Amino acid sequence: MATIPYLTRRLTLLAAGSLLAAAVPALAHHALSAEFLVTNPARHWTGTLKSVQWTNPHSLFVIDVPGEGGKVTTWTFESASPNGLRRAGFAKEGFFELGKTYTVIGFAARDGSTFAFVQQLTLPDGRTIRIWFGDPNGSN
Numbered sequence: 001m002a003t004i005p006y007l008t009r010r011l012t013l014l015a016a017g018s019l020l021a022a023a024v025p026a027l028a029h030h031a032l033s034a035e036f037l038v039t040n041p042a043r044h045w046t047g048t049l050k051s052v053q054w055t056n057p058h059s060l061f062v063i064d065v066p067g068e069g070g071k072v073t074t075w076t077f078e079s080a081s082p083n084g085l086r087r088a089g090f091a092k093e094g095f096f097e098l099g100k101t102y103t104v105i106g107f108a109a110r111d112g113s114t115f116a117f118v119q120q121l122t123l124p125d126g127r128t129i130r131i132w133f134g135d136p137n138g139s140n
Contacts, residue, residue: 036107036117043116045075046103052096054082061118063102077104079118080131088131100124106132 032038047065061077079085082092090096103122109115122128 032107032117034110036109038107038117040107042105042119043108044103044105045077045116046101047072047075049096049098049100049102050074051098054085054092056081059085061102061104061121063104073114075104075114075116077106077116077118079121085131088129090129097124 045063045065047063050062050064051060053060053062059079059082061079063075063077064072065075066072080088101124104116104118105120105122106116106118109117117132119132120128120130
C-alpha cells in the first residue's frame with residue numbers, strides 16, 4: 001500500500017480549505033425573493049425617519065409608521081449598499097432629515113416581521129428616488 005507523501009497531503013488540505021473559504025461569501029448573498037415578498041404587489045409605508053444605518057452590505061432606514069388607531073410601529077427597511085445609495089444620489093451627511101416624513105415603496109419580509117426591502121423612497125420635499133431596479137429573482 002502506497003503512502004501519500006506528507007507535502008501532498010498538506011497541499012490537498014490547503015486546497016480544500018481554500019475552496020471552502022471561497023464558497024462562504026457566495027452563500028451569504030441570497031436572492032431577494034428568498035427573504036422578501038417581491039412577487040407580490042409593492043406596499044407603501046409613510047412615517048417618520050428615526051435613523052439611517054449606512055452599512056455594508058445593505059444600508060437600513062428605520063421609520064416609525066403610524067397604523068390603525070394611531071399605534072406606531074417601527075419598521076426597518078433594507079436598501080442598497082452605501083455605494084449604491086451614493087450612485088442613486090444620496091449622501092451620508094446632510095441628506096437625510098431625522099424626524100421628517102418619508103414614504104417607502106417596497107416589499108415586506110416573508111416572515112411577517114416589520115422588515116422590508118426598499119424599491120423607492122419619497123423624500124420630505126416630494127422628490128422620489130428609485131433605489132432598486134433589479135430582477136426580483138436575482139441576487140442583487
